[in-house]
Amino acid sequence: MGILVFLFVLILALVIQASFAISPDGEALLSFKAAIVRSNGDLLQWKEEDRNPCHWIGVRCDPTNQVISLILPRRKLLGPISPEISKLNSLNVLDLRYNALYGTIPPELGNCTLLNSIFLQFNYLGGAIPAEFGVLSQLKNLDISSNLLGGSIPSSLGKLSKLSKFNVSTNFLLGPIPSDGVLSTFAEDSFVGNRALCGTQINVVCKVEPVNSSAMSHLPDGSKGPERNSARFLISALATVGALLLVALMCFWGCFLFKKFAKKDSQGLAIDVSGGASIVMFHGDLPYSSKDIIKKLEMLNDEHIIGSGGFGTVYKLAMDDGNVFALKRIIKTNVGLDRFFEGELAILGSIKHRYLVNLRGYCNSPASKLLIYDFLPGGSLDEALHGNQPFLTCLRTSSNLLSSCTLSTWHSKVNLFKSKI
Numbered sequence: 001m002g003i004l005v006f007l008f009v010l011i012l013a014l015v016i017q018a019s020f021a022i023s024p025d026g027e028a029l030l031s032f033k034a035a036i037v038r039s040n041g042d043l044l045q046w047k048e049e050d051r052n053p054c055h056w057i058g059v060r061c062d063p064t065n066q067v068i069s070l071i072l073p074r075r076k077l078l079g080p081i082s083p084e085i086s087k088l089n090s091l092n093v094l095d096l097r098y099n100a101l102y103g104t105i106p107p108e109l110g111n112c113t114l115l116n117s118i119f120l121q122f123n124y125l126g127g128a129i130p131a132e133f134g135v136l137s138q139l140k141n142l143d144i145s146s147n148l149l150g151g152s153i154p155s156s157l158g159k160l161s162k163l164s165k166f167n168v169s170t171n172f173l174l175g176p177i178p179s180d181g182v183l184s185t186f187a188e189d190s191f192v193g194n195r196a197l198c199g200t201q202i203n204v205v206c207k208v209e210p211v212n213s214s215a216m217s218h219l220p221d222g223s224k225g226p227e228r229n230s231a232r233f234l235i236s237a238l239a240t241v242g243a244l245l246l247v248a249l250m251c252f253w254g255c256f257l258f259k260k261f262a263k264k265d266s267q268g269l270a271i272d273v274s275g276g277a278s279i280v281m282f283h284g285d286l287p288y289s290s291k292d293i294i295k296k297l298e299m300l301n302d303e304h305i306i307g308s309g310g311f312g313t314v315y316k317l318a319m320d321d322g323n324v325f326a327l328k329r330i331i332k333t334n335v336g337l338d339r340f341f342e343g344e345l346a347i348l349g350s351i352k353h354r355y356l357v358n359l360r361g362y363c364n365s366p367a368s369k370l371l372i373y374d375f376l377p378g379g380s381l382d383e384a385l386h387g388n389q390p391f392l393t394c395l396r397t398s399s400n401l402l403s404s405c406t407l408s409t410w411h412s413k414v415n416l417f418k419s420k421i
Helices: 002-020 024-035 083-087 107-111 131-135 155-159 181-185 213-217 224-274 290-297 335-349 381-385 390-397 399-413
Strands: 059-061 067-071 078-080 093-095 100-104 117-119 124-126 141-143 165-167 172-176 196-198 278-281 305-309 312-318 324-331 359-364 368-374
Touching: 024 067, 024 083, 083 107, 107 131, 124 224, 131 155, 155 181, 172 224, 278 290, 290 312, 290 359, 335 359
Parallel strands: 067 093, 078 100, 093 117, 100 124, 117 141, 141 165, 172 196
Antiparallel strands: 059 067, 278 359, 305 312, 312 324, 324 368, 359 368
């Protein structure tokens, strides 16, 4: 009887554990996340304790909770593509375009036989195009343009009978373009920017070394003809390998520097505030003391980053009463410009306009300026400009009118002629 009770408890524990365990698709996605060195922060929402990854950013599932799409364009992803992504057996769409991915394209993606779209353009992916892509019989869209890919185009891609969009432009591909199968139907636009490619698709004749039979008959064994061809091939191969090694070294060095300075920047905010800081507020309608604000600033870290640009990093600052602000950190480069910079901030802080984000104040620390703005939940300007929202077309076409209207309003109220807007 005791043994039966023990077995029942053991089976029940295993069932409970299995019910709370993350799915295999979730494990594959977490492996993909672990390989990413840096991102815009969206992947922080992917957590191991979530049993179902279907609500994660960039992930779409079918009714059976199988992942069918991984769509993460323009997420500032830095790192290699983990081969574990090939364990997403139901994957239909892989969209990682416009990031900073490096390394090779995993040949294991050939195991995702349901893939119909692969978008990896505008990254730093190197190596060869996987010949394993030739078994993806459902593939309709393949765009791997604007990368660092080398070698030849696999002839196996010609077997992809459903392929309707194909783009390998702006890489370092070489050799003849396969003329058999579906690849013969694509025009020059699909291959432009690969100077060493040749074929009928781009109207470049592939050069073949002529063989003079009469001359070769008089040459002894080990003649210079084959040796010359071998030497040319060896030089070409060494040049290609050298270029790829140089690119790999640059990617490695860039990654090293990025990690080094990113780590330094993530610690810098707390160091700035703890080193002594003063708060300057432009509007008296905020019920916070300088002590309250500095206390919140000391708690900010990488998880609170919502954007970055050429002038600094932007953090999300949430107060205890629920109000949210955007905090922009600007590193000081010239101490002598502090007074001029503070004068500029005082002018901007006095302006209230519907086209201008309200500057509430700033924190002056020894190493940086921390600008406190009203938080706008609509996302970044970069995401808006590259989106498909209909109203953006109107804004783009009437940008001159909008700018002139805004500037004329500012100049009529505040003396900004000597300020940099």
